[in-house]
Amino acid sequence: MVEIDPTEHEIADLGPKVNGVDDIEELEAMLELEREGPDRDPVKTLIESRIETLEAEAGGDEAAVDPAEVDPAELSLAEFANMVRDVDDVDLLRDLIERERDGEDRDGAITQIENRIEAIEGTEQDEDDEGPEYVPPEEKHPDLDHPTADKTYVEGVSGETYRDMWVYCETQRGELVDASKEILGKARELMDGYADRYGDEEDVIAVLIGDDVADLAEEAIAYGADRAVYHDDERLDRFRHKPYTEIYAHMCRDFEATWRDYHEPRYNVFPATHNGRDLSALVQAELDSGLASDCSDLYIEEAMISNPAKTGTPGDSEEFERVLHMPRPDFSGFEYSTILCIDKPHRDFHPQGASVIPGTFDLPDPDPEREGEVVEHDLDLPDDWFQVEVVEYDRLEEGVDLTGHDVIVALGRGIGDDPTEGIELGLDLVGAFDDAALGLSRGVITASYEFASHVEDYISEERQIGESGQVVEPEVYIAAGISGAVQHKVGMDESDTIIAVNEDPEADIRGFSDYFVEGDLFEVLPRLTAAIEEGGSVAAMEGVADD
Amino acid sequence: MTDADAAGAAETADHEHYEAVVVGAGPGGAAAAAALARQDVETLVLERGVDAGSKNVSGGLIYAEESAPYTIDGLFPDFREAASERPVDEYYIHNVAGDRVKTFDLDRVHHHDTDWCDSVLRRRMDSWLAERVHELTRETGGGLLTEVRVNGLLRENGEIVGVTCDEIDPIRADLIVAADGVNSELARDAGLMDWDDPDDWFQGVKAVVDMDPDVVNDRFDVDPDGGAAHLFSGDLFEGVRGGGFLYTNEDSLSIGTVFHLDSLTAERAEPHELLDGLLTHPLLDRWLQGEYEEREYSAKLVPDSKKVAHPSPHRGRLLLVGDAAGQMQAQGPIIKGMNHAVTAGGLAAEAFVEARTRGDASKAGELYERKLREEGVMEKLRPRRYRASRAVSENDAVNRLGSALIDSPLGAAGLRAAEGLAERAFNSPLLLGMVPDTRFSYVTVPSRIAEVLGEPIEERSYADSSDDADDEDGVRPPDLADRIGDLTYDVGDPHIELLDESYEASGAAVTACPVSAEAFGGGCYRDERIQTNGEEKRVVSLDTQPCIECGTCAVVADTEWEHPSGGKGVEFKEG
């Protein structure tokens, strides 16, 4: 059995998954499943190219050029780099430099050889030494300015303790945003398996900053956090860079807090919303770590790293544990790269930070029974953090939500003879119910009809019902002058009772209506309105409807 | 330094550069890319569909001509086994008048200069070609990218140096092959083609109809590895100039119509109704026998090479091949577009490699033009005979005279006496090349042949005549709303903008658009009346969601017309 069955996934999220598989046999099995199943070409290509990559890695360069013989001029820089990487003989490398100098004399090629020589000679020396001697950057490059020189957290703190996955819980209008709930769910999933793999439990920490967010801290626990740390202050009612960044960073390094005994969070995850993007970059910079922005997946795994900048010893590979793998789309989604954030010998790269595209993970169901600890963060906020004043703000039109009403009155191109009156009649009927809203077919929205200004605002895609609009399931759906095209049908046919008003007894909508009123909507709608206003119930309409 | 850095450092200009970029992965683009890659030219192919073939429609019989310098199986050796449907060895034309039909065997013209001829479905064919192309081009450092729409030419100091795309950064290249089919945005951008005159185009509309392989063999009386083609002309299309076709596939039939766009527009005919007229004609019941399951409805414009094949299809580094250059030959009823696209693709590649070897890649265009001429391609596309005869035969007076003759008892007697002669005339590639584009030759002559020589069509299949005696037509094709509903769309931003919504300027699209119709609210173009200050105006409105990107309204309506972005719009599964 394979761990990832490609046939159960959309193409879009297979990219990072497939590239995480290292076992060729497993990949072959996945390929077979895909062939027998949906047989999607892009998926096959994806798996095949992964196999190719692995085979190439395993087999080395089959068509290897012989560095002793080759004329460097025949190689592109990339080919040259590949070849040089495999040469360990320093004399041969020096000879190559000569040949390159005699030939094309490309700076890029020569630097590559020199680096390689340095790497090899470095390793040889290191066998006696402790490793390359560490010189702080200020001493090594006194000519440069060092903006981080005064930051106590930058250098020399690696080897510290890090724990827990922290999740920034953004709020909007007093509610947790979905993107943060999604991340809480994912964080829960990652940390649930954590103790089994690494021996000790680590927690999901929810971070809330704002005005009146204490209640939301409870909610964050219901969505998967073990502990919610919040900072309440009425000055925090709107997102502002300075105070939010300072508070978040302070929480990360709050060595006074009794609930924690570690240096910094191990992982920081933010939603890649507008504010989340801002905050993630600022906080991670303040903590002198890195950030993988706009990620499309997250998983924790070990990583073999041979880059001497990370291992400290050229030529050696070292396994890093508990590394957060952060795949993200590049080149508008044509490629995926997986970003890792790993400490250097003299430089801490924690917390490992990511922001995640909203919608990447499923929205979890809250569990109100979940237990967790709510911690109020304690810090005086100096006034000069609030120098930026929000003088005015505007809430973007929230859009029209047609779901959740008892009744929808939807109008179609049947209003064409007098579009303005048609809308008015529809609105009258909407008004006759306690909880109704006006919907439209796409046919009306894309028409060239001219509407009088008092109804014009209703004509927008926000009211479209169907495949490319909203999907509604009210108790009663009244479709007037709508033919019932399949693209409209999929947006409404789960409604409890469907009543159609149409002149044409052959109209498709008749096939999926509970009541079909054959007639001119300009006559029928006012009668319906009157009937509802008198009878006050849907049942009253049965007088008008028959079928 | 990583490999990627090294490769990046070698890049001089700010845009990525390839030796050749090929736009479009139809037969023309596939041929060009394969020929380039075989000559080690670093080639990148860009295709807007989710998959090559997902945007393409043809009838489709692909010919391998004996006289052609390139054929599809020459460039892609396993083509026939892997990507085509059936070899088509039988070829008939049915001249229809009312319920009379006279059938001619066009065996001779079908086999003239033909090495082989197979039926194809484009999704299967093009996606197979694309896999081969990807393998070949990847070897050169390029490859094939789908879901990328090229939206224009990249120019520097007025000179064409590459292409720009919706999805990725601009790309520079020493050679740009525009194999982007009919309604080529690149040919338009370069000023080599315009989309103004309906007279230059045909509109093809097609239904792919499900049929079990055994049933195909049986009803068409062909071997499992054989197939048949049937053409239809005469009075079954309400006087619109054009004809119908039926080709056997492995387990389906391709049934369609091809009409002159000017005639279609002038008659305000509804393309889907004309197709239905053919599908429900008693003649077809011979094969359908009351059963009809439509897998897909599709349409596309078809250039008429006699009018628009560009005599000099290049500008700077840009070379046009295939439909983009108007290289689609209608030889009477025989439609040859794919094979010429393949030839042109091969020649364009050859020209580039030759020019580069001679040290001046910029000469590729001239060399390509010369090769088209010297290899005889141009003569097939724009025969001199046609140019000579057109002036006379398209003249109305001559036509009227001709009609009078053929309608007279004397004409009928002559026809009868000359029955064999008529069949021979149809079988002459020379005469077919001269067929004038008039109602006379498309409608009058075939109808008259049927009236005078034809036999009544046999009785309807008992299947429906027995249970339902007064059933008007044999089969019942789906209506337009269902046809649209059965297609797959990934709706993007509107790609067509209506510039003039008045009925005078754009009303022709209401009927000519194959997914629109008078009194149908679910189409792209809808006829509407609006009241402004008590005055009624007749206008059209446009919704591009049901659009199948056939290109018709680019010619017959006043629009700003582009293709949708990569991966967006309609997706054909058969094609």
Ligand SMILES: Cc1cc2nc3c(=O)[nH]c(=O)nc-3n(C[C@H](O)[C@H](O)[C@H](O)COP(=O)(O)OP(=O)(O)OC[C@H]3O[C@@H](n4cnc5c(N)ncnc54)[C@H](O)[C@@H]3O)c2cc1C
């Ligand atoms: C109904 C019908 C019947 C026909 N019957 C026959 C027949 O029987 N035999 C025959 O030989 N010919 C037939 N033809 C004609 C034939 O289909 C064409 O001549 C042939 O497909 C032309 O090939 P091409 O490679 O030039 O273009 P196409 O096959 O049209 O390929 C163009 C490609 O370019 C892509 N593309 C377009 N614009 C862009 C862009 N901006 N960016 C990226 N990609 C782009 C398209 O998606 C497409 O894949 C028929 C056509 C029709 C419509």
Ligand SMILES: Cc1cc2nc3c(=O)[nH]c(=O)nc-3n(C[C@H](O)[C@H](O)[C@H](O)COP(=O)(O)OP(=O)(O)OC[C@H]3O[C@@H](n4cnc5c(N)ncnc54)[C@H](O)[C@@H]3O)c2cc1C
């Ligand atoms: C990819 C795609 C996505 C789409 N997505 C959607 C979508 O999300 N939502 C959507 O709605 N559509 C969608 N459509 C469009 C859909 O196919 C139809 O075109 C559209 O729903 C038709 O709108 P209509 O029923 O108002 O108009 P029509 O189909 O024109 O129907 C009008 C009806 O009104 C009746 N009528 C006329 N006059 C009167 C009168 N005086 N009194 C009573 N009845 C009268 C007529 O008999 C007719 O049945 C989509 C199409 C595509 C291709």
Ligand code: SF4
């Ligand atoms: S809208 Fe234009 S391009 Fe689209 S299907 Fe109709 S005629 Fe063709």
